[in-house]
Amino acid sequence: MFGLQTATIHCTPDITLDEFASALLVAEERRAISPLLTPDVERPSTFTPTGRKRIAPVLLLRDLENASHAVQALVLELMRTRKLTTSRSTYxxxxxxxxxxxxxxATIFPTGLLKHLREAFFISHHHEYDDELDFTNPAPSDTESSDSFASVVIRKHPPSPPCTPGFPIFTLGRNFIPGSVVDTLRALAHDVVMDTEIRRYLLDIIVFLRMHRAVKGGVIATGTGDLEWLVKCLAPMHGLDYVTPALVALAVFKVYNHRIELVQRTEDERSILWGSDPKEVEAYLRQVEVETVIEDVLASVRAPL
Structure with missing residues (x-):
């Protein structure tokens, strides 16, 4: 998607540290620049191997919760130190x-995933089957044959939101986003304005999440900084240079959906201390989910006008 090398690793309980570290490395490649492209045009480039190894820019870790704690600790170390040390070299x-x-x-909050590693991920997102995608009967167009159209998936996209000056315009659905667009979005995010009322709204949501009856142990403090940064990143993507309450509500689901730990035992639910019926509490805990908690908090906190 970003024109970067990708390493996909299927994590199993038997994968060793050396095997995992080796799977993170890919052949270092040199970008081949076409003389036909002008410097201000960026397209997916072709690469030629140099014979050296480096960490892949994009790592897809499947079933990470199945990996041993030693492997998960290595992933956490990679996130925090941005280095990989092996018996042969440091990358x-x-x-x-x-x-x-x-x-x-079903394992959005897997018991096998280290708590500190789970909390180190910036955001989480759930993908569901999209009814708009027709995999069975793609209708050929007047100019395309059915044979050439068989491998094409058509998806209808809503019109793009109005863009502020300097906002990078790129087509929705394209399979490559130039690095210049990412750099521009990052620069625009730094200039996004967050009003005092919006900041108070954001902090009130965090306080209500921390004090919710179904949340165990509160919420991690680093999530506050991630939430603030995400809403600033979402603003230019929606053509805005300021934060709105709707962007805050959207970001809360992304930042806290994998960070909130729910109460599992009836005796740990705090309303028991002031006389709640244990059977009613048990029935409540069986049906509550993280999304339910977030929706409950958003409904309780008054958004600024």
């Missing part, structure tokens, strides 16, 4: 570096 992560942990929805 620095690329400037543009992305780790994606791919987990099934």
């Amino acid at each position: 620095d992560v690329p400037d543009r570096f992305l780790i994606l942990g791919i987990l099934p929805k």
Whole structure:
């Protein structure tokens, strides 16, 4: 998607540290620049191997919760230090570096995943089957044959939001986003304005999440900084240079959906201390989910006008 090399690793309980570290490395490649392209045009480039190894810029870690704690600790160390040390050498992560942990929805809060590693991920997102995608009967157009159209997926996209000056315009659905667009979005995010009322709204949501009856142990403090940064990143993507309450509500689901730990035992639910019926509390805990908690908090906190 970003024109970067990708390493996909299927994590199992038997994978060793050496095997995992080796799977992170890819052949270092040199970009081949076409003389037909002008310097201000960026397209997916062709690469030629140099014979050296480096950490892949994009890591797809499937079933990370199944890996041993030693492997998970290595991933956490890679996130925090941005270095990989092996018996042979030390590798620095690329400037543009992305780790994606791919987990099934049923294990959005897997018991096998280290708590500190889970909290180190910036955001989480759940993908569902999209009814707009027709995999069975793609209708050929007047200018395309059915044979050439068989491998094409058509998706209808809503019109793009109005863009502020300097906002990078790129087509929705394209399979390559130039690095210049990412750099521009990052620069615009730094200039996004967050009003005092919006900041108070954001902090009130965090306080209500921390004090919710179904949340165990509160919420991690680093999530506050991640939430503030995400809303500033979402603003230019929606053509805005300021933060709105709707952007805050959207970002809360992304930042806290994998960070909130729910109460599992009836005796740990705090309303028991002031006389709640244990059976009613048990029935409540069986049906509550993280999304339910976030929706409850958003409904309780008054958004600024």
